[in-house]
Amino acid sequence: MGKGRLLLFPLPFQGHINPMLQLANILHSKGFNITIIHTSFNSPNISNYPHFTFESFSEDTLAGYDTSLLGNVKNVILLLNLVNKVWIDPFHDCVKRLLSNSSVEDPIRCLIPDATLYFTQAVTDLLKLPRIVLRTSSLCSFHVFHSFPLLLQKGYLSIEDSQSEAPVPEVPQLKVKDLSSTFKIERDALHVMLLAIMSGTKAASGLIWNSFEELEQSILPTIQKEFPIPNFTIGPFHKYFTASASSLLEQDQTALSWLDMQAPHSVLYVSFGSLAAIDKTEFFEMAWGLANSKQKFLWVVRPGVIRGSEWLEPFPVGLLEAVSERGHIVKWAPQQEVLAHPATTCFWSHCGWNSTLESICEGVPMICSPSFGDQMTNARYVEAVWKVGLVLENGMEREEITSAIRRVVVEQEGKEMKMRMSCLKEKVNTCLMEGGSSYRSLESLVNFILSF
Template identity: 55%
Template structure:
């Protein structure tokens, strides 16, 4: 029997592309053929996925537009620029193959109208988690109530509509064009309601109450089939070159002794924060592996210069790289903690490896995610009052060597076990995946 074909369209950002390609791999293992449509901006490497066919479309972004500095503008431009070229390639694929459905990132909102014009079912993947997705759906209400303009001590006030969030945890994407923010958010919410299904890289045992809220709000089939990374071989979708020299270095360190520090592929800090982090790590005297990628420090091209005297202090018990193979690092026995920007993929990877966290959220869903890590699952800590070296030193030691950190490790190991059980036969994610396959085959 010929395999039915699924067409995927990932958003060209690391935190979006990786789970989309993982989902494609999962559904390939269920008997579907896979075609990937992608932009030339941040395009994946087809050689890493020999079983898929790849189709590149021009995104017509100028050099200045192909920047993640203003994410809202980038997302708006992508949704505007890709319509005609996407429609043309989808038409070609449909004339050639028996396409069962289109699976896109939820942020590709223009694709709903294209799918409708072809009478093709569209399913969307939301690459962050259901709790933060609900926070995004509440944004118009939060704006109306004045929550988004909260300042000072008001930021610590609870959001009654969505506990355990505080006002400072409400998703924010900083942009020069706030009206575009509203437009992008509104369009993606409306086109999600018109989709034939909504997929999350999460699992019921972790976020059951949030899934209940999503189902009530959207009234479309919702599939909790994560963690994706536990169902596929290690992914090869990194958009940055990985420095694998850190793996043999980790292998020379004692078990659970190393703090892994990485703030993702987009987040940026200022030079003062960079120096506070450096000295906090140095004074903690705990071994660390720190990812300092180009662009981490705002306004500096290339890798930021470290403070004078820093390397002399940490030489011998630290390692600094430009980018790391994160899944492999978190799975390494030497890693005992993860200082993260709280992107959803990173949090899920940390949970899957039983590694407690230090949270440094920057934008979007990250503040929401950090609140769940610290207050709901209680598997991490957060510097609630800014970045000061003495607080960093204390926090690192608390996580890595003190009783508080040991208790967090015990709790995250319980979640790790649940993440493993849910994908086994009869588990919640296993059953949800079976439902998704049956749903697609019913089209």
């Protein structure tokens, strides 16, 4: 008899779907049957996962939703608060139906939802089903979010301090100005969401992290104290298997064929993920910074990433020519393969956790342009704790961009970052081997699930 069935429920955004489906593959390899619960919005490509069962539930909240609105973090928070209210009943009915149809030979062991979907705790309480949550961010950024009420109380989020370079004693790696960006939206809506997420996480039976102990060992004891439930650091998820086909956007394979024609360690890879948006002025500064650096670059310009534009039409002719001399522009790239390519030498990123982790796994130093949420904390850890990259402090300014590229790609400072990144890459390989920290944590997670 198998080990039973697990119900997994991802938040339907690219950066959350990927790790959840990777986790599903990991747990399936350990003998569990997998059912993915999903909505019609951003539904996964079922044909890529014939070994899973998929179950959708009806919801109208996101029907016809304009995904370009998600480039505004305020809209993301408001949307998350909304779905946590209106999805309760249809999700409850879906899980109840699955439980009633389960068999003795294939019992449902537990639900594993994205921790952001905090309403699921109320559902599992009603149905007497264990719930283990997946947190798709870093431990260090989750600690900052957990500290939000204290930071608010201490006055760090006042408008007068919004550009202060002063350190924050409660989270020493951050500057006061970082907090302004991390929490730069309607505080009331954010406060409601964070309190609910933290409460829902503490009420869970366990907590799964897409990270590994050696990377975040300085914050792990604090997290275990803040969330006194079993914590399982079993990441990096994507290193258990070859890249899984869970991208919601079509990947342009010319990115790889173009890289094949470049010299080893010669190309800067630029991508700001699936949600970030910039204005035309910032876009032009990026372009001139790249062109003036005199370095080769592969640039992902996602359709809609430039506010008010479809794709590349804002480019003045002269600037497009300057960029075309050294760069290759695609709409979306197979990122894990790009970072693993021998031609890639640096990653200019928004510092979402998936991107940060993927860069670490391939030993590629970073240039960081964080925008909101966990990105600020990830970027500071890249620069100040792991010392494997630089943060662009002044937004998009061509001179600073050019200088940062040369510091990381050409100068001695960059070579030292590369050496430190290589050490982290080696720790990734070690943690996944038999007896390694993530290997042991995964074994503990499997045994924990089987105890239900």
